[in-house]
Amino acid sequence: MWTQQLKIDGMTCSSCAAGIEKQLNALDGVNIKVSHPEGVGHLKVKSKISLDSLIEQIEAKGYQVTALDQDKVVTDSKSPTATNNGQQLHVAIIGTGSGAFACAIKAVENGAKVTMIERNPIIGGTCVNIGCVPSKIMIRAAHIAHLQKNHAFNGIKKQTPVIHRKQLLAQQQARVEELRAAKYENVLETNPSIRLVKGDARFKDSNTVIVDQAHGETIEIHADRFLIASGASSSTPPIPGLAETPYWTSTEALEADTLPDHLIVIGSSIVALELAQAYLRLGSRVTLLARHSILFNEDPAIGAELHRILEEEGMSILTHTEAEAVSYKKGLFSSGKFHIKTTKGHTLKSDQLLIATGRPPNTKDLALDQAGVKIDKGGAIHIDDHMRTNVEHIYAAGDCSNQPQFVYVAAAAGTRAAINMTGGDAAINLSVMPAVMFTEPQMATVGLTEAQAHQHNIETESRMLPLEHVPRSLANFETKGFVKLVMETHSQRLLGAQILAPEAGEMIQTAVLAIHNQMTIDDLAGLLFPYLTMVEGIKLCAQTFSKNMNELSCCAG
DSSP states (O other): OEEEEEEEEOOOSHHHHHHHHHHHHTSTTEEEEEETTTTEEEEEEOSSOOHHHHHHHHHTTTOEEEEEEEEEEEOSSSOOSOEETTEEOEEEEEOOSHHHHHHHHHHHHTTOEEEEEEOSSSOSHHHHHHSHHHHHHHHHHHHHHHHHHHOOOTTSOOOOOOOOHHHHHHHHHHHHHHHHIIIIIHHHHHOTTEEEEESEEEEEETTEEEEEOGGGOEEEEEOSEEEEOOOBOOOOOOOTTGGGSOOBOHHHHHHOSSOOSEEEEEOOSHHHHHHHHHHHHHTOEEEEEOSSSTTTTSOHHHHHHHHHHHHHHTOEEETTOOEEEEEEEOOSSSOOEEEEEETTSOEEEESEEEEOSOOOBSOTTSOHHHHTOOBOTTSOBOOOTTOBOSSTTEEEOGGGBTSOSOHHHHHHHHHHHHHHHTTOOOOOOOTTOOEEEOSSSEEEEEEOOHHHHHHTTOOEEEEEEEGGGSHHHHHHTOOOOEEEEEEETTTOBEEEEEEEETTHHHHHHHHHHHHHTTOBHHHHHHSOOOTTOTTHHHHHHHHTTTSOGGGSOSSOO
């Protein structure tokens, strides 16, 4: 058997990679895995077919292929390709979330053996267990409940939904367990090169991790490379009295089997807003306390418009308001009450309190100083674009690092860390990183806002298109929101997009690809977009840089 890494230029999307895989994997004894983001293909051949023949087949599809000879090895079995002084490379990973598993899988593919260390009873990290997956299920259920009594269509009877929270929770958690088994537990069970150790990890020195296990037992793990992917946890702000109350973090909010009559949410960013609206739509009265305005770090137009929309739905939003003190009084014959004293001089009462004020990194118990790994004042591990810490053989990825706290960033970072650990050279580019918030309407952004561009002394022009000018929004009777595009004046290239709209999370990737490929506004305005889709709003907004929206026909070319 021989293996070969190929550099493949000309791929424009993941479908290109899938097409190459489909064609070559149909050949006897040929297996290729192609990564569009990295522009590489990993080839394994067990037949007599030649490398030149395989390259010709790929190039016949319109791509340019270069064989990376330094990565080519010849083996007669599944011998490791990643070595250290002739021995199989050993990678130790702290954590079992998305970044950790992405690293483990890629490291094993490149010939290393992997030890994963997890302190929690279950594996999989935040996203599948207490983050992305359960929250999106809950948000979708709340959306369905909202439509039953608030849809815009005459002739369909509106009715107040009957909510059985325990049944919703059971369905939600069943899907969580299903995905955890399929995407995490089964990977461990079917991959003998990955070993799982349970316990709390801490560094003894830069080459050794001590794992404190149950019943006072400890083990030492020596490794050639380390990845710290320990994630983050909900913060507890220093509000007097808070620690003595049964407040919720996002974890308890997602796992609660009852709906509070009145929920107070402290926080004003993605997690706070998503859960606040979900509980509102499921029937709770919701009051939100924001230290500034909501979504303070985004384009001001997004926060202002979403504020208006949420208040129209019935949410009470108190901006520039903080909690000065919190207390909890138990009821004799009913549940207790929270009492929140605010900086505005009011005392608010509620059945439940949700704290959603950020997620600091899980690094304080890792004894990083013993390994010489540097962290910032917030506890985040500083890494470069290759996921390297200041210690040569120690890497970090995901929420414990100084990278944005998104699961797809963590996974991409984990994969690239493994490539670099095993002799490759892979960087992560966050300049075109999309961000999505799953409120209704959704918020999605990529690239620079006007303010950010001006901070870099970039002259810009921008246009904002209200959804009332998007045909699909009109057909859906959902016209709350907008599409905003930011253009560099000199080059007329698209620099950024800020979208507040139903399906904004699906729309934003078009802007991602446009920015990545350095498209101009005219390029975007001239592309063919399918009619009566939400993403057509991006094309229409691009057209407004040179045309009056009121002068365009319904399906503008």
